[in-house]
Amino acid sequence: MTVTTITDAELVPKDYASDQEVRWCPGCGDYAILKAVQKALAELGAPRERTVFVSGIGCAARFPYYLSTYGFHTIHGRAPAIATGIKLANPELDVWVVTGDGDGLSIGGNHMLHVLRRNVDLQIILFNNEIYGLTKGQYSPTSRRGTRSPSTPQGSVEYPVSACAFALGAGARFVARAVDTQQPDVVALLKRAHAHRGASFVEVFQNCVVFNDGVFDHFTAKDVAPDTQLHVEHGKPLVFGPSEERGLRLTPGTLALEVVPVGDAGVPLHDILVHDETNRALAQLLVALEPPAFPVALGVLYCNPATSYERELYAQARAAGFGREPADLGALLGREGTWTVER
Amino acid sequence: MQVTGSRFTVETALAGNDLTTFPDFPAEIRAPAGTTYGVSAFQIQFGAGDIMTPGDAVDVLVAMNPAALKVDLKDLRLGGSILVDTGAFSERNLTKAGFPANPLEDGSLAPYQVLTFDITRLTTEAVKAFGLSTREAHRCRNMWALGLMLWMYGRDRQVTIDWLRRKFADRPELAQANVAALNAGHAFGETAEMSEQLVGYTVPSAPAPPGRYRTVSGTEALAWGLIAGMRGAGLEKMIFAGYPITPASLLLHTLANLKAHGVITFQAEDEIAAIGAAIGAAYAGALGVTSSSGPGMALKTEMLGLAIATELPIVVVDSQRAGPSTGMPTKAEQSDLFQAVHGRNADAPLAVIAAATAVDCFDVAIEAVRIATTYMTPVIVLSDAYLAHAAEPWRLPDAAALPRFPVRFRTDPAGFHPLLRDPATLARAWAVPGTPGLEHRIGGLEKDYDTGHISYDPDNHARMTRARAAKIAGIANDIPPQRVALGDDDGAVAVVGWGSTYGAIHRAVREARADGLDVSHIHLRYLNPFPRNLGELLQRFGRILVPELNTGQLVHLLRAAYLVPAEGLSKVAGKPFKVAEIVDAIESVHRSKPR
Numbered sequence: 001m002t003v004t005t006i007t008d009a010e011l012v013p014k015d016y017a018s019d020q021e022v023r024w025c026p027g028c029g030d031y032a033i034l035k036a037v038q039k040a041l042a043e044l045g046a047p048r049e050r051t052v053f054v055s056g057i058g059c060a061a062r063f064p065y066y067l068s069t070y071g072f073h074t075i076h077g078r079a080p081a082i083a084t085g086i087k088l089a090n091p092e093l094d095v096w097v098v099t100g101d102g103d104g105l106s107i108g109g110n111h112m113l114h115v116l117r118r119n120v121d122l123q124i125i126l127f128n129n130e131i132y133g134l135t136k137g138q139y140s141p142t143s144r145r146g147t148r149s150p151s152t153p154q155g156s157v158e159y160p161v162s163a164c165a166f167a168l169g170a171g172a173r174f175v176a177r178a179v180d181t182q183q184p185d186v187v188a189l190l191k192r193a194h195a196h197r198g199a200s201f202v203e204v205f206q207n208c209v210v211f212n213d214g215v216f217d218h219f220t221a222k223d224v225a226p227d228t229q230l231h232v233e234h235g236k237p238l239v240f241g242p243s244e245e246r247g248l249r250l251t252p253g254t255l256a257l258e259v260v261p262v263g264d265a266g267v268p269l270h271d272i273l274v275h276d277e278t279n280r281a282l283a284q285l286l287v288a289l290e291p292p293a294f295p296v297a298l299g300v301l302y303c304n305p306a307t308s309y310e311r312e313l314y315a316q317a318r319a320a321g322f323g324r325e326p327a328d329l330g331a332l333l334g335r336e337g338t339w340t341v342e343r
Numbered sequence: 344m345q346v347t348g349s350r351f352t353v354e355t356a357l358a359g360n361d362l363t364t365f366p367d368f369p370a371e372i373r374a375p376a377g378t379t380y381g382v383s384a385f386q387i388q389f390g391a392g393d394i395m396t397p398g399d400a401v402d403v404l405v406a407m408n409p410a411a412l413k414v415d416l417k418d419l420r421l422g423g424s425i426l427v428d429t430g431a432f433s434e435r436n437l438t439k440a441g442f443p444a445n446p447l448e449d450g451s452l453a454p455y456q457v458l459t460f461d462i463t464r465l466t467t468e469a470v471k472a473f474g475l476s477t478r479e480a481h482r483c484r485n486m487w488a489l490g491l492m493l494w495m496y497g498r499d500r501q502v503t504i505d506w507l508r509r510k511f512a513d514r515p516e517l518a519q520a521n522v523a524a525l526n527a528g529h530a531f532g533e534t535a536e537m538s539e540q541l542v543g544y545t546v547p548s549a550p551a552p553p554g555r556y557r558t559v560s561g562t563e564a565l566a567w568g569l570i571a572g573m574r575g576a577g578l579e580k581m582i583f584a585g586y587p588i589t590p591a592s593l594l595l596h597t598l599a600n601l602k603a604h605g606v607i608t609f610q611a612e613d614e615i616a617a618i619g620a621a622i623g624a625a626y627a628g629a630l631g632v633t634s635s636s637g638p639g640m641a642l643k644t645e646m647l648g649l650a651i652a653t654e655l656p657i658v659v660v661d662s663q664r665a666g667p668s669t670g671m672p673t674k675a676e677q678s679d680l681f682q683a684v685h686g687r688n689a690d691a692p693l694a695v696i697a698a699a700t701a702v703d704c705f706d707v708a709i710e711a712v713r714i715a716t717t718y719m720t721p722v723i724v725l726s727d728a729y730l731a732h733a734a735e736p737w738r739l740p741d742a743a744a745l746p747r748f749p750v751r752f753r754t755d756p757a758g759f760h761p762l763l764r765d766p767a768t769l770a771r772a773w774a775v776p777g778t779p780g781l782e783h784r785i786g787g788l789e790k791d792y793d794t795g796h797i798s799y800d801p802d803n804h805a806r807m808t809r810a811r812a813a814k815i816a817g818i819a820n821d822i823p824p825q826r827v828a829l830g831d832d833d834g835a836v837a838v839v840g841w842g843s844t845y846g847a848i849h850r851a852v853r854e855a856r857a858d859g860l861d862v863s864h865i866h867l868r869y870l871n872p873f874p875r876n877l878g879e880l881l882q883r884f885g886r887i888l889v890p891e892l893n894t895g896q897l898v899h900l901l902r903a904a905y906l907v908p909a910e911g912l913s914k915v916a917g918k919p920f921k922v923a924e925i926v927d928a929i930e931s932v933h934r935s936k937p938r
Contacts, residue, residue, distance in 0.1 A: 072786060074622075088609055093776050321602060329570065
């Protein structure tokens with residue numbers, strides 16, 4: 001007699017695709033991110049029934065329709081609030097928030113601030129294309145000064161917000177950054193974000209082929225990437241360049257980073273800063289690096305876990321009696337100051 | 344003063360009187376003492392009879408300073424009693440209150456019985472053994488006055504003494520001083536040399552049906568009703584998300600202490616996030632509740648549209664206050680009716696119900712949960728600043744006999760899509776994340792009636808719009824037909840009200856009927872949809888008078904729905920109706936020629 005154990009078939013990326021036709025513009029960076037998310041889910045073996053994607057409004061926000069998990073396409077900027085409610089109702093669910101630079105940092109900036117500060121256990125992916133795509137190309141809060149758009153024909157005069165600096169400032173305990181086309185990195189970061197208990201914030205630089213094409217080319221194009229991207233790794237020196245011949249160190253005498261040559265002709269490797277992802281001050285320096293003087297820092301810039309909001313909340317509630325034997329409603333109503341009228 | 348009033352309420356209820364209270368206080372937290380705008384008042388009517396309002400005219404006014412006398416004297420009936428603390432009638436306080444001369448000396452109070460005591464001095468003497476600062480000693484004045492009032496009406500003090508000891512557990516000297524002041528006020532009543540002025544009253548117990556009673560405020564009744572509703576629906580937990588706003592915050596505070604009953608409270612970053620969390624919670628299978636007042640309701644509007652589009656059950660409690668904009672945050676009004684029924688973009692119907700009394704808040708909360716979960720719709724519960732604070736005696740319901748309406752979450756994947764409707768209620772299936780095989784996507788975009796996928800098809804949108812409307816309209820078949828609260832179900836005049844005006848209208852109609860007028864009282868709990876017989880019922884009356892604490896919102900809805908010549912009686916003073924105001928209007932309608 002043989003015993004057969006039936007296990008769930010292993011899921012592959014296409015198992016996480018819904019039956020809906022994907023309707024982003026051909027060549028949109030969102031396609032690459034969708035593939036990376038499906039791959040990450042497959043590698044995590046994420047149960048579809050316990051996975052929820054929540055989005056706001058914008059091109060990125062169509063994301064849930066293209067996944068075979070549970071999905072909630074909400075309203076502009078409010079996905080973090082609804083995701084918080086889902087997590088409060090059922091902390092066992094694996095909840096992801098998909099947002100954009102306009103959705104997450106403009107109309108929904110307040111919710112983003114507070115969901116990060118509270119440390120609700122969510123994975124938040126912010127697609128940053130520095131433009132409003134769905135509304136036809138207006139400048140966004142991450143657009144650089146001078147961005148010409150239908151609403152800024154002479155160029156924007158606003159200073160942009162840095163998504164990761166905002167997240168750190170809000171108190172996020174997991175902050176990471178990737179480029180849409182670098183799929184293995186995106187997959188790896190999403191898996192790290194998933195492993196992090198608490199709010200994890202992942203910014204993905206995403207190219208909008210229609211309204212802002214090539215806006216990240218100065219550090220994402222193949223020919224310049226090695227010289228303009230710094231891939232950080234915990235415990236490893238902060239070096240970059242085609243043969244890792246440049247590195248970052250603290251400028252002696254001040255709190256600033258500088259790029260120095262590494263090795264025989266330059267600074268010895270042991271003088272180069274080593275990435276410590278638990279160091280918030282270092283993370284703040286890293287997120288501020290910009291070309292041309294500096295490379296763009298990518299990878300897990302900051303990870304310093306603490307108990308998540310909903311766990312703390314439930315611990316308090318349980319201490320107050322939540323989840324034990326159902327409390328007697330009659331006892332609650334007649335708790336104090338009652339009197340009896342006799343027949 | 345609010346604490347003093349609450350304690351008198353408790354002792355009065357324990358003495359078996361029927362009662363209704365009206366706490367009336369400024370929005371400022373510590374308004375400068377002695378100013379007229381800083382006066383905090385607490386009105387209570389109690390008696391052996393059926394008490395339905397805090398009373399039109401006051402019999403006894405306790406004025407702790409000239410400003411209180413200035414503000415509240417107009418509510419005292421001619422011949423009524425005034426108790427004043429002469430110690431507070433200083434030159435400075437008289438000037439602050441705007442008295443050119445001392446009213447205790449200039450004869451202006453001649454129409455009243457004025458009882459003067461130097462409560463400040465008497466209190467200071469009573470508490471001097473406890474080494475309090477002058478300021479702390481003066482703050483015991485209210486307890487002295489309470490002690491005197493408890494003596495006047497033959498009330499017990501023990502429950503208040505116990506309460507003071509609990510309240511000041513970590514400052515025993517304050518507890519002792521307050522108890523001493525309370526006892527001193529009481530003893531003063533018994534032994535005062537001016538006893539010819541002071542008369543003890545005996546108010547017999549109100550005839551009440553047998554049972555166990557307690558006093559309850561509208562906020563407490565709402566909180567407990569929501570819990571009872573959650574249980575009735577068979578739901579495991581309630582996620583209550585709120586943002587601080589007067590006068591709705593009380594509900595958040597109350598529920599924050601009821602976690603043992605399956606409640607998780609969440610103070611959100613703003614009104615939008617609060618309702619967002621409630622919607623998220625509903626999506627995940629909990630009872631999602633949020634609460635606010637007018638300005639916050641305005642902020643929640645877009646989210647209400649999302650809850651309507653995604654057909655998720657949430658309860659939204661609106662404690663209405665005077666507006667527009669910030670308005671008068673602590674003063675009651677019924678001016679959010681239009682906002683609740685119509686205040687959203689596009690055709691976006693939802694259910695609206697209103698509580699009539701503090702006790703009614705309990706049943707209304709249960710009913711809100713029933714409608715929300717049965718019909719997969721947001722339900723707005725209209726309360727107001729008056730109901731939130733007002734207290735009255737309540738015969739405790741039998742917890743085992745409360746309504747049950749268990750929800751059935753969808754679990755069967757066969758033939759499932761998220762817009763599958765129950766043929767009877769038109770409610771869509773409630774399919775909760777975590778359920779294998781039911782993975783689906785919902786959202787604010789229009790969806791196809793037959794598949795739940797995004798659809799821009801014109802005919803489908805028309806069909807979906809009609810389905811959303813039909814679902815809400817159909818609730819009318821699942822609520823009791825409108826009854827007449829008092830009087831005949833046809834006749835010359837119907838007085839139609841909703842919300843917290845119940846007591847004043849009821850008393851007014853009773854008085855008018857006692858005077859021989861043909862008038863009935865109809866009070867609406869269901870404001871959208873209306874009960875199915877309402878139009879026919881209204882047609883049976885010659886005249887329809889609609890008293891409202893707004894400029895005429897229900898009267899407008901009734902006219903629109905039934906083409907009846909309803910006439911409004913409007914009051915927008917931040918205060919409840921007086922019974923006499925409604926009696927006058929009934930008489931005036933009777934006197935004028937029928938249409």
